[in-house]
Amino acid sequence: xxxxxxxxxxxxxxxxxxxxxxxxxxxxxxxxxxxxxxxxxxxxxxxxxxxxxxxxxxxxxxxxxxxxxxxxxxxxxxxxxxxxxxxxxxxxxxxxxxxxxxxxxxxxxxxxxxxxxxxxxxxxxxxxxxxxxxxxxxxxxxxxxxxxxxxxxxxxxxxxxxxxxxxxxxxxxxxxxxxxxxxxxxxxxxxxxxxxxxxxxxxxxxxxxxxxxxxxxxxxxxxxxxxxxxxxxxxxxxxxxxxxxxxxxxxxxxxxxxxxxxxxxxxxxxxxx
Numbered sequence: 001x002x003x004x005x006x007x008x009x010x011x012x013x014x015x016x017x018x019x020x021x022x023x024x025x026x027x028x029x030x031x032x033x034x035x036x037x038x039x040x041x042x043x044x045x046x047x048x049x050x051x052x053x054x055x056x057x058x059x060x061x062x063x064x065x066x067x068x069x070x071x072x073x074x075x076x077x078x079x080x081x082x083x084x085x086x087x088x089x090x091x092x093x094x095x096x097x098x099x100x101x102x103x104x105x106x107x108x109x110x111x112x113x114x115x116x117x118x119x120x121x122x123x124x125x126x127x128x129x130x131x132x133x134x135x136x137x138x139x140x141x142x143x144x145x146x147x148x149x150x151x152x153x154x155x156x157x158x159x160x161x162x163x164x165x166x167x168x169x170x171x172x173x174x175x176x177x178x179x180x181x182x183x184x185x186x187x188x189x190x191x192x193x194x195x196x197x198x199x200x201x202x203x204x205x206x207x208x209x210x211x212x213x214x215x216x217x218x219x220x221x222x223x224x225x226x227x228x229x230x231x232x233x234x235x236x237x238x239x240x241x242x243x244x245x246x247x248x249x250x251x252x253x254x255x256x257x258x259x260x261x262x263x264x265x266x267x268x269x270x271x272x273x
Contacts (some may be wrong), residue, residue: 004259006049008240009040010027010042010046011029011038012028012036012038012039012042013025013027013039013043013046014024014027014198015046017056019142019223020031020055020056020057020058020213020272021047021056021057021058021059021060021209021212021213022050022056022058022059022060023060023062024043024060024061024067024179025062025063025064026039026058026061026062026063026064026069026117027064028064029063029064029066029067030071031070031073031122032063032065032067032070032119033063033064033065033068033069033070033125034069034070034071034072034073034074034086035071035072035073035099035123035124035125036073036097037071037073037074037095039073040098040099040102041096041098043102043106044101044102044105046059047105047106047111048057048105049111049265050111051110051111054133056111056219056224056271057109057112057212057213057220058112058113058114058116058209058212058213058243059111059112059113060113060114060115060116060205060209061113061114061115061116061120061128061132062094062115062116062118063116063118063125066118066119066121067118067119067120068115068116068117068118068120068121068125068126068129068141069120069121069122069123069124069125069128070120070122070193071120071122071123071124071125071126071146072099072122072123072124076095077092077095078096080092083188085251087089090234097126097153097156099127099156100156101188103127103130103131103157103160104131105157105159105230106128106131106132107131108228109224110132110218110222110224110225112133112212112215112217112258113131113133113134114133114134114135114136114205114208114212115128115130115132115133115134115135115136116136116138116201116205117124117129117135117136117137117138117143117191117199118137118138118140118141118197118201119138119141119142119184120142120214120224121137121138121141121142121143121144122142122143122144122145122146122149123144123145123157124156126143126144126145126152126157126161127156127160127161129143129156129175129190129191130147130157130160130161130163130164130190131147131160133190133224134193134208134212135190135191135192135193136191136192136193136194136195136201136204136205136208137182137185137186137191137193137194137195138194138195138196138197138200138201139182139183139194139195139196139197140182140184140193140197141181142179142180142181142182142192143178143179143180143181143182143184143185143191144177144178144179144180145157145173145174145177145178145179146177146179148166148177148178148179149177150173150199153162154174158170158174161173163231164189164190164207165188165189165190169188182194183249186221193208203259206240213246213266213270213272214256214271214272215270216254216257216268216270217270218249218252218254219249219254219255222245222249226238226245227244228240229241246248254268254270255272257269
């Protein structure tokens with residue numbers, strides 16, 4: 001898979017394609033990959049292009065220079081404050097909402113998503129870590145929810161954090177200005193695996209990608225959508241819809257190929273060896 005022209009050049013990201021995997025690196029290492037509005041817009045654009053491309057199955061998010069993301073770029077917030085002082089209403093809220101839209105887009109995508117978390121994982125970086133399907137952390141990762149200690153609210157992160165770790169742990173992190181190392185984050189389910197920084201983390205990513213690429217992409221997308229509904233719908237109300245979804249998948253090309261491959265004791269056509 002080649003990187004589409006629309007994905008090849010960015011100010012704040014490095015994008016590399018490897019087979020059906022798109023590796024997206026947050027590339028502002030001088031500020032520990034602080035998330036500017038430009039980066040927010042570029043991440044949304046990359047996701048939209050990947051979804052439209054048809055041959056992307058996984059997006060991997062990572063940070064350059066040993067850090068994932070140190071949170072929002074405060075310059076954007078300062079500029080929004082200046083615009084409000086000049087008479088523009090709700091400029092700060094508009095900036096905050098754009099980040100929420102980014103997290104929501106990654107939470108809803110049918111593509112598989114993986115984050116490789118190293119160094120600082122704060123604020124907006126923590127939000128992205130909460131919405132990916134698989135979060136792999138290096139042993140040196142430091143995850144923080146510092147907003148309340150700064151006198152503000154983790155407004156766009158809160159709902160995703162509750163979904164990830166549950167209300168009790170989310171409240172604990174909020175009222176303490178939460179700071180977790182990788183092992184502590186693993187214990188509460190914020191991340192899924194912890195590995196040695198460097199080659200250990202790279203090997204874990206390779207193993208995770210191999211597992212994902214053995215699964216059918218259409219089935220992954222449909223399952224993610226069903227699980228998203230299950231968060232807010234009683235299981236009893238999903239029985240009939242889930243049965244119809246299963247039947248549609250079983251009759252479809254992936255279901256037929258998967259069952260045939262199983263009976264013939266071979267890998268299905270979509271599996272990347």
